[in-house]
Amino acid sequence: MFANSSAYIFRYLLEGQENMPRSFFDDYILQQQLGTGHYAIVKEARDRTTGDIVAVKIFHPNKTGGSGSEEEETKLRQEMNLLLSINHPNIVKFISHYVEPINEYSSTTYLVLEKVNSGELFQRIINKSKLGQEETKSLYRQLLGGLKYLHDSDIIHRDIKPENILLDISPRTSRDQKQTGAWDENEYDVRVKIADFGLAKFIGERKFTNTLCGTPAYVAPEVLNNTRNYTTKVDIWLAGVLLYVCLCGFPPFSDELAPPSMREQILAGKYAFYSPYWDKISDSALDLISKLLVTDPQKRFDIQQAIDHFWFAEGGQEEFNYTTSEQERPLTESQPITLLQRHTSEIREKKEED
Numbered sequence: 001m002f003a004n005s006s007a008y009i010f011r012y013l014l015e016g017q018e019n020m021p022r023s024f025f026d027d028y029i030l031q032q033q034l035g036t037g038h039y040a041i042v043k044e045a046r047d048r049t050t051g052d053i054v055a056v057k058i059f060h061p062n063k064t065g066g067s068g069s070e071e072e073e074t075k076l077r078q079e080m081n082l083l084l085s086i087n088h089p090n091i092v093k094f095i096s097h098y099v100e101p102i103n104e105y106s107s108t109t110y111l112v113l114e115k116v117n118s119g120e121l122f123q124r125i126i127n128k129s130k131l132g133q134e135e136t137k138s139l140y141r142q143l144l145g146g147l148k149y150l151h152d153s154d155i156i157h158r159d160i161k162p163e164n165i166l167l168d169i170s171p172r173t174s175r176d177q178k179q180t181g182a183w184d185e186n187e188y189d190v191r192v193k194i195a196d197f198g199l200a201k202f203i204g205e206r207k208f209t210n211t212l213c214g215t216p217a218y219v220a221p222e223v224l225n226n227t228r229n230y231t232t233k234v235d236i237w238l239a240g241v242l243l244y245v246c247l248c249g250f251p252p253f254s255d256e257l258a259p260p261s262m263r264e265q266i267l268a269g270k271y272a273f274y275s276p277y278w279d280k281i282s283d284s285a286l287d288l289i290s291k292l293l294v295t296d297p298q299k300r301f302d303i304q305q306a307i308d309h310f311w312f313a314e315g316g317q318e319e320f321n322y323t324t325s326e327q328e329r330p331l332t333e334s335q336p337i338t339l340l341q342r343h344t345s346e347i348r349e350k351k352e353e354d
């Protein structure tokens with residue numbers, strides 16, 4: 001049980017030197033689990049003095065035994081300070097962090113974060129099978145705003161996907177209350193919070209890249225090619241995959257569309273806007289996607305170009321009930337045969353001529 005091991009850490013620290021830094025357990029009480037991912041488990045915690053509820057990301061024990069040089073340690077500390085200084089309404093806030101030794105050779109990192117209350121974008125897409133165009137636009141605008149802040153701070157997220165986009169939903173109090181976006185009738189505001197970024201350096205680059213290869217639907221071609229000098233353009237590709245998934249409910253690259261293999265599809269930038277799924281979606285949305293899913297990072301849009309794209313300016317005819325659509329298809333289910341017929345859109349064909 002976790003409670004036992006935490007008691008152990010606590011005791012270990014108390015018996016240690018006087019000038020030992022504060023333990024996570026001095027400041028917080030752990031509560032129920034909120035989620036898990038590749039590298040960590042996320043739990044709720046309560047601040048012992050203020051009673052505030054936070055989320056704490058607990059990393060699997062990491063070997064520490066003397067491997068990091070003084071220089072590396074300083075770099076890591078700078079990196080953590082940068083993350084702690086992040087302050088944007090669409091990015092999960094870092095509150096503090098603790099490194100707790102387990103024994104001489106390994107330690108556990110506790111990252112204290114702002115708690116986000118309404119789950120993952122992933123679940124919202126699953127529940128509705130896909131999102132309406134205006135709803136997607138309202139969410140996506142926020143996502144790009146947060147991403148711009150990261151990119152302006154020279155932080156590459158590298159793992160943009162619906163599981164890492166969290167939502168904070170404020171309920172609507174009356175029918176007269178004007179909603180902040182194209183949300184469900186009972187929602188006043190849906191706030192996007194980007195989570196799970198900037199941590200590659202803490203987990204170890206190798207481990208990070210390997211794990212990414214385990215979820216290849218969300219991987220940029222230059223990462224597959226292992227060029228190593230990734231830029232912020234990696235996030236733009238992933239944002240393109242995400243936009244595609246929001247609007248139709250299935251990913252642009254997958255083994256269900258093979259041949260060629262998903263890897264080949266990504267490397268070649270081969271995807272299509274299949275009929276009937278894309279029939280009702282405006283050409284400008286397709287245009288934006290086609291500017292994001294460009295295999296050459298240099299030719300791919302940057303964050304500002306994405307934000308300035310005319311899809312966002314386009315007035316949406318309301319489509320509030322659009323999300324409860326004819327086809328009820330979860331994200332994970334394999335695609336019907338129509339997908340293999342490859343109704344490649346004009347935009348794609350034009351791009352391939354280039």
Ligand SMILES: Nc1ncnc2c1ncn2[C@@H]1O[C@H](COP(=O)(O)OP(=O)(O)O)[C@@H](O)[C@H]1O
Binds near residue numbers: 055164
């Ligand atoms: N600040 C938070 N508030 C609420 N839930 C969170 C928070 N951070 C993470 N979670 C939940 O925990 C899951 C895993 O967290 P994440 O940071 O993505 O870890 P990993 O790096 O292991 O993927 C998320 O997908 C989400 O469901």
Ligand SMILES: [Mg+2]
Binds near residue numbers: 037
């Ligand atoms: Mg995650």
